[in-house]
């Protein structure tokens with residue numbers, strides 16, 4: 001089994017890449033954001049720690065779950081708060097991922113395990129993954145896609161851009177680059193070639 005980490009900035013198309021890879025036999029995909037959200041459900045250790053770390057903020061929905069819009073405003077506008085939350089959530093996500101990768105390696109039924117995360121490089125997933133792939137899409141295209149598909153404001157997109165790595169840094173750490181500036185078919189053609197080359 002090979003363990004591939006897929007990264008790139010917000011809106012680069014990582015989920016679109018994973019959706020395509022998930023259609024292939026022998027491939028299991030994992031999304032770090034999804035794992036994080038499960039680990040942040042009310043009643044979990046992460047939930048309690050975040051609650052205690054942000055006592056002065058209303059970051060909740062009526063049912064007690066975190067309100068992602070409110071939480072995003074807090075963590076993307078304050079570097080210290082973002083670091084505080086990362087320090088709670090990311091070690092828990094990484095521990096979960098390491099345990100799943102170990103289990104899959106032992107089980108031996110997969111050809112590829114694929115993990116998608118915006119912060120693979122910052123969180124040193126190169127130490128766990130066999131290869132890192134960078135999904136490259138120009139900022140203006142990502143901004144347009146996110147405003148159109150998710151209704152993000154230009155300000156929100158720019159705030160998230162400035163909290164993430166620059167293109168050169170992603171390229172330095174990744175051995176495969178997928179160019180997702182064009183349509184989905186072109187991206188899928190590059191994925192097929194990269195999978196063949198493993």
Ligand SMILES: CC(C)(COP(=O)(O)OP(=O)(O)OC[C@H]1O[C@@H](n2cnc3c(N)ncnc32)[C@H](O)[C@@H]1O)[C@@H](O)C(=O)NCCC(=O)NCCS
Pocket residue numbers: 009010011032033036037067068069071072075082085086089090093117118119120160163164
């Ligand atoms: C901050 C939250 C509430 C924002 O939710 P929202 O629905 O507005 O945005 P979404 O989840 O689609 O994330 C937008 C982009 O920001 C990235 N991102 C998420 N958290 C962070 C972070 N702490 N630092 C930098 N980028 C982040 C995402 O990967 C994605 O590229 C949400 O992302 C969250 O709960 N984050 C904590 C989980 C986490 O750390 N995920 C990254 C794991 S590698």
Ligand SMILES: Nc1ncnc2c1ncn2[C@@H]1O[C@H](COP(=O)(O)OP(=O)(O)OP(=O)(O)O)[C@@H](O)[C@H]1O
Pocket residue numbers: 008009010011012013014015016017033118145146149150180181182183184185187
């Ligand atoms: N090649 C493409 N052509 C047109 N639209 C695309 C293409 N790739 C992705 N998109 C669209 O761009 C938007 C962002 O893509 P996606 O959600 O896959 O990005 P992401 O990198 O997973 O984002 P995040 O960092 O927030 O998880 C989505 O609406 C998606 O459908």
